[in-house]
Amino acid sequence: MPLASRYISRFAPPLLTVQLAGIAVAAAAVEAVALYRAPFWGVLGCGAWLALLAIIVAPERLGVRPRHAVPLAIAAALALRCVSTYFVSGVALGADPMNYSNLAHAVLDGRGLVTDDWRYGQNLRAYFPPLYPLLLAGWWALFGASLWATLALTTLTDALAAWLLAGLGRRFAGAAGARAGLLYFAYPSFALAGAIPHKEGLTLLLGIALLRVAVAWRDAPRDTLAALAGVLWGLLALTQPSLALAPLALALVLIGERGWWRTVRLGLVVAPALVLVMSPWWLRNWLIFDRFVPFTTASGFMTNVALGRLGLPIDPALFQLSEPDRADVMGRAALARIAEQPFGFLRESGWSVLSGLAYEEATLARYRHTSPPIAPALHAPLTAILQGAYLTLLVPAALAARRASPLLAGWTLALLIAIAGIGLWFEFGERHRYLVTPLVMILAVQALAATLSGRSSPNTR
Template identity: 25%
Template sequence: MFTLKEENLRTKKILYALMAIVLAVSAFTALYYGDAFLLGTYEKMDNDDVKYMYAAKVLLEEGTLVYKSYPNPTLFIMPGFPVMLAFFMWIFGDYENTAIAVRLFQCVLQAASVYLLFVIARHMFNSRVALIACIIAALYPPNYYTSGVILSEGIFQIIFLLLVCMTLYALQKPSVGKYIAIGALLALCAYFKPQFILFPLVIGVTWLIRRVPFKKMVLYTATIVLTACLLLSPWWVRNYAQFGKFIPFTDSSGNPMLMGVLPGEPSPGFFKEYPQYSPDVYDDSTEKVGHIILYSLKTKPFETIKWYLFDKTILAFEQTFYWLDFWGMSYHFVLALHIILCVLGVAGFIAALINRRGDILVAALTVAYVIAVHIPFVQFSRYMYPIIFIFTIFAAYLIAVPFGSLSFRRSSSVTRHFP
C-alpha cells in the first residue's frame, strides 16, 4: 500500500516535486517569520506554546511534567508534546534554538504528510485524485502555519495519517502484526490527543458493515487494546505513583467542556436546581457539564439537540487554523479558501456516495468520529485540522471527475465499490 513501485515516472516526479515544494516553502516561512509564530511570550508564559516549552525545560532539568502547576506535577496535559520538545531542547539548548529545530522538524513532517496523503487518496480512489489532493494540500496555507507554530498539530497530523493508512492497510490485508501497529499508533495518538483513543470504533463499524468473522474481530480487538494498554502503562504508573489513583489520561476536560456546553450561560433555573454549581462557586468538573446538558434537554430539547448536532458542527468548520497572516495572505482570505475546500469536500463525498465510487467508508466514519468526540467542547479551529486531509481528498475527487474516467490505475484494494 505504501510503495510507489506501480506508479509511472511522471506521477512519481510530480509527487516528489510537491513534497520538495512543501518542504522548501514550509522551511522558508518558518525561518523567515521565526518567533512571530509564537502565541505568547517566554517572560509571561501566557499561551500554550510557551507553556509547552517551559514544561519541556522543567521536564529536562528536573524530571517533572508541569504545565501551570510548577513545582507540582500536572494532570492538565498529556506528555507527548513536552517530551518531544524536551528531546530537541536536550540537543539544541535554549528556547530559541529549540524552537528553530522543532519548526524545521515540523516542516519535514509536513512534506512527509503529502506522501501519506497520496497513499490514502490513491487507496480510496486512484493516482489522479491522489495527485490533485496533494496539489490542494500544497496550496492550503494552514499547512504552512502548522509547520511554524509550536503546538502539537504538526506532529499529531502525521501520526494520525499513519494511523489511517495502517487502518486501511489492515482492512485490506488483515494480520496480527498490522493490528499491533494500529495499537501502537493509537497509544502514540493518545499521548498527544487522548480524545482519539476510541478511534477503533471506526474499525469496528467497518468490520460489522463488511461482515468480518466474529472470532477475527475479537482477536484483532484484543491485539489493539493490549498493545495500546502496554504502551500507555508508563503514564498510568506515573499518575498512580504521584496522585494515588488510576487516571488514564488527563484531568482537564471540565473547563473546555463548560466553555462549549451551551450558546451562552445556562438557564437561571439550572442554578436553582443545582446551587452547588452557581457562578459564585468555582467548579469546572465534567459532572457539572453533564447536569447542564441534562437540564437543557429537559427544558429546551429542540434547541439543545440543534445546538449539538448542527450548530456546533458548523462552528467547527467555519474557522481555520491560521492565526498569523504571512506572505500577504489575510485571515479572511485564507478562511475563504478553507470554506471553499470544506464545501468542495462535502460535495465530493456526496458525489462519491451517489456514484458508489471509492473505498470511502473509513474516511466518512473518521470525520464522523472526530466531530462527535469534539461536540461537547468549545469549538477551536485546531480541533478539526487533523481531518482536513479527508476534505482535501473528496474535493480532489470532485475536481477529477470532469477530467476523465476514474477507472485508471486504481489501488488493488479498491477494485470494489463503496463501501
C-alpha cells in the same frame, strides 16, 4: 457479501455525499463573507491556490510536465512554511502553543511535564497530553529551542504524513489518489502553521498511519498488523485524547468488511498493545495523584467549555483541590447544568460542532493568541485563502463520495459522525475534525483529477 457489508456499500456513499454537501454549503457561506471583507487579496490568494491545486492534480492542463509538478508543489509548500515564520518572529506565544512550549522547556529543565495556565491553575501535571511536548523537548534537545527548529520538526512530521497519505490514496483511488499526499503537504492550513508548536500535525501523522495499518489488516488480516494498530491507537490517545474513541468508528466499518469474529480477534490483539503503550502514563499519574487518570485532567473543564454561553464560572476554591479532583468537581457541575438545560446545551454544543465543521481557521486562531496578535490587514485575506482552500476540498469530495470505495466512504462517514458526537461533550473546533481531512483529500483529488483530465478515476475497494 455479508449483510453489513451490503448496507455499507449501499448507504455510506449517498449519506457521505449529503453530509459533505451540507458542510460545503456552510463553508461557502463563510467564504462569501471572507471574500467580501478582503476582495482583492482574498481573490488573488484563492486564485494562486487554485493554480497550485491544478498543478498537483492535473499538471498537464497547465502545460506543466508531470515530472516537474512534484518539485513545483513541494517548493510552494516549503515557501508557505517559511512565510509562517513571519507570524511568529518577535511575538509571545499564547494558548496551546505557549503551553506546549512551556511543557517542553520544563522537560528540558528537568522539572518534568509541568506548566502553569492563567485560567486552569498552577503546577499542572496532567492537564495536557504528553506525547507532543515530549517529542518537542527531544527535538529541541538535539537542535535547539528555536523557531527554525520548530519549523523543521513540523515540516518533517507533515512530510511523513504526506508520504503515508500518498500510499493510502493510491490504495483507494490509484495514481490520482496518490496525489492526496502532495495536496496534504501544500494545504495552506497545515503549511502556514509550520513555525508554531502544535500537536495537530503529530495527531494527523498517527491517524494516517493507523488508517494505513487498518486498510492493510482489512486486505490481509494478521496479528502483527493488529498489534501495530494498538500501538498507534495508544500514541494517538496520548497526543489528542479527544480522539481516543474515534478508532472504534473504523472497527465498526471493519465488522461489515470482515465480519464479527475476525474483528473481535482484531480487538483482542489491539487491546493489550494499546494498554502497553498507555501504561507508563497511567503509572506516572498514579504515582503523582494516587489515583487513576486515563487521559488528562482537562475533561471536566472541557465539558464546561462545551456549554458555551451556559458555561459555569470557575470557582477559585477549586484550586485548593488536587488537579484530578477539581476536574471531577467541574465536570459534575457541568453535567448538572446540562441536565437542567438540555436544549440549551444542544443549542450551544451543536453550534460549536457546526462551526467546527464549517470554518477553517485553526491556524489563524493560533496567531490571534500571540502577543501582539496577527494584524487585521493580514487576518482578513488569510481567512479567505484558508476557507477557500477548504471549500476546494469539500465540493469535489462531495461529488466523488457517491462513487467512492465503500470502505473509504464508510470510514469517512463514520469518523465524521464519531468526532462530531464526541465533540458535543467537549470543546470542539475545526482542529478536532482534522483527522477526517486526509480521507476528504483522497476523495477530492479523485474527483478533480477525473474532471480536469477528462478520465474516470478507479473505484478501488
